[in-house]
Amino acid sequence: MSNKTITLTDENFEKEVIKSDIPVLVDFWAEWCMPCKMINPTLIEIAEEMEGKLKVGKVNVDHSPQTAGQYGIRSIPTLLIFKGGSVAEQMIGAIPKSAIQAKIDNVV
Numbered sequence: 001m002s003n004k005t006i007t008l009t010d011e012n013f014e015k016e017v018i019k020s021d022i023p024v025l026v027d028f029w030a031e032w033c034m035p036c037k038m039i040n041p042t043l044i045e046i047a048e049e050m051e052g053k054l055k056v057g058k059v060n061v062d063h064s065p066q067t068a069g070q071y072g073i074r075s076i077p078t079l080l081i082f083k084g085g086s087v088a089e090q091m092i093g094a095i096p097k098s099a100i101q102a103k104i105d106n107v108v
Helices: 013-018 034-049 066-069 097-107
Strands: 006-009 025-027 055-060 078-083 086-092
Touching: 006 013, 006 034, 013 025, 013 055, 025 034, 034 055, 034 078, 078 097, 086 097
Parallel strands: 006 055, 025 055
Antiparallel strands: 025 078, 078 086
16 A cells, blocks of 8 residues: 555544545455455555545455445445545446546545
C-alpha cells in the first residue's frame, strides 16, 4: 500500500472518513480479490494526484466486517466517495481510471 493511501478499520473509520474535512474515496477490498489488486495502482495514482483535495482509504472487508456491513458491501471492489460524512458516489468492480475520475470530479 502507498503511503498516500490510508488503512481504514472499524476503529478509525469515523475519524478518517465521516469527520474528514475533504472528500474521501474508500476502497472496500480483500487480499484474495484479484479485481481489487488490479485497481490498486490506479487508486495509488489518484491518491498522489489528488493529495490535499481528496483522501484515499482502503477497508479490508475481512478485517473490518462491521464497516463493510454498515455500508451494505456485497461485492468487492466497491468504491464509495464520502463528502460531508455521507456517501456521494458509488462504483462497483474494477473500473477504469477515467470512470473513477469522473465520479470524483462530480464530488470534489
